[in-house]
Amino acid sequence: MTRRAVISAGLEASLPAPDIREVARWQDYLSLLKPRVMSLVVFTALTGMVCAGGALNPVLAGVAILCIAVGAGGSAALNMAYDGDIDALMRRTQRRAVPSGRVQPADALALGVALSLFSVGIMGVAINALAAGLLAATILFYAVVYTVWLKRRTPQNIVIGGLAGALPPAVGWAAATGHAPLNAWLLVAIIFVWTPPHFWALSLYTTGDYAKAGVPMMPVVRGAASTRRQILAYSLLLAPVGIAPAFTGLGGPIYLVVSAIGGLILTALAVRLVFSRAGDAAPLLPAGRKEGLYDVRAAARPARDLFAFSLLYLFGLFAALLIERAPMIAHLVQGR
Amino acid sequence: MSDPNDEDPAAARARGGRNLLLAAALLGFVVIVFLVTIAKISGNVVHH
Numbered sequence: 001m002t003r004r005a006v007i008s009a010g011l012e013a014s015l016p017a018p019d020i021r022e023v024a025r026w027q028d029y030l031s032l033l034k035p036r037v038m039s040l041v042v043f044t045a046l047t048g049m050v051c052a053g054g055a056l057n058p059v060l061a062g063v064a065i066l067c068i069a070v071g072a073g074g075s076a077a078l079n080m081a082y083d084g085d086i087d088a089l090m091r092r093t094q095r096r097a098v099p100s101g102r103v104q105p106a107d108a109l110a111l112g113v114a115l116s117l118f119s120v121g122i123m124g125v126a127i128n129a130l131a132a133g134l135l136a137a138t139i140l141f142y143a144v145v146y147t148v149w150l151k152r153r154t155p156q157n158i159v160i161g162g163l164a165g166a167l168p169p170a171v172g173w174a175a176a177t178g179h180a181p182l183n184a185w186l187l188v189a190i191i192f193v194w195t196p197p198h199f200w201a202l203s204l205y206t207t208g209d210y211a212k213a214g215v216p217m218m219p220v221v222r223g224a225a226s227t228r229r230q231i232l233a234y235s236l237l238l239a240p241v242g243i244a245p246a247f248t249g250l251g252g253p254i255y256l257v258v259s260a261i262g263g264l265i266l267t268a269l270a271v272r273l274v275f276s277r278a279g280d281a282a283p284l285l286p287a288g289r290k291e292g293l294y295d296v297r298a299a300a301r302p303a304r305d306l307f308a309f310s311l312l313y314l315f316g317l318f319a320a321l322l323i324e325r326a327p328m329i330a331h332l333v334q335g336r
Numbered sequence: 337m338s339d340p341n342d343e344d345p346a347a348a349r350a351r352g353g354r355n356l357l358l359a360a361a362l363l364g365f366v367v368i369v370f371l372v373t374i375a376k377i378s379g380n381v382v383h384h
Contacts, residue, residue: 023346023347023351024350024354025350025353025354026350026353026354026356026357027353029354029357030357057375057378057379059372059374059375060372060375060376063368063371063372066368118365122368122372125372126368126372126376
């Protein structure tokens with residue numbers, strides 16, 4: 001019996017049968033696209049597009065951003081279609097449309113394939129082949145390499161799979177100019193190195209869920225102490241990579257200040273995490289008290305703080321790049 | 337295939353909502369193709 005079959009069998013035995021009267025609303029199909037992840041993808045792709053500085057028609061720029069958003073949504077739907085079995089085992093994900101039975105996996109798969117083909121096709125026809133190719137690679141990397149190959153097999157799943165989430169700035173850059181130079185890949189590198197500390201910090205206080213679903217996240221496989229050390233290592237790497245655009249002509253003084261201060265705080269939070277007991281087995285709760293889904297034990301707070309700050313850090317870096325180019329954006333919009 | 341006449345009101349409302357979303361998506365696709373065509377044509381006119 002394969003690992004997937006074992007998980008599925010366990011799921012069937014442990015969960016009540018889905019309520020067949022529950023019908024899918026349009027909001028359920030929209031939720032398959034993971035709108036919050038989509039918004040982050042759009043933000044980083046837009047930054048890549050603006051940093052590229054090309055003279056793309058604003059209508060075509062809007063279409064390119066829409067294609068990137070729809071492509072991200074399509075790959076999310078493919079992920080949800082495949083992961084319905086393990087999503088049903090985790091508290092954080094068991095109310096999603098597929099595990100709760102409101103949307104059939106085949107319907108989610110069809111939606112994902114349709115949106116992926118649409119986004120890549122329109123990008124190729126309306127913008128350029130490089131942007132379409134990079135978008136196709138992003139979708140395939142997330143839906144196949146991460147979801148199907150890596151997620152259930154290795155604790156390096158989010159390290160390697162993180163490339164899918166890191167590529168949107170390069171797609172945006174390619175859409176604007178038709179090429180993707182080193183500065184575009186520097187933005188990709190920032191998100192790529194940012195991904196492990198961000199997701200491992202989250203997994204330090206959701207270890208139980210991942211273990212129950214059989215997902216080999218780093219704290220489940222190597223333990224909390226090893227995960228905390230690896231978070232520090234990646235944070236020490238992320239701080240200089242984050243500052244680098246200030247020295248390659250991509251970022252200006254605002255970016256330098258934001259990335260330097262942000263890198264220092266991130267490193268300090270990672271050092272604090274290493275000396276904490278975040279992710280270690282927590283003592284049992286008093287009889288009769290149940291732990292809420294997003295309850296964070298006191299020992300896990302350093303992990304929660306790093307997780308929250310890492311989001312702010314990434315947003316700050318990309319927002320600084322956008323702010324420094326605000327006059328150019330205004331000129332482009334008015335000038336066409 | 338279920339008979340739409342036998343649907344309960346909640347299911348009918350949900351189906352109506354899904355149909356509207358699909359209609360909006362198709363309309364959006366037509367608008368995108370139109371806008372891209374206009375943008376491409378005007379770009380070529382400027383270059384000539």
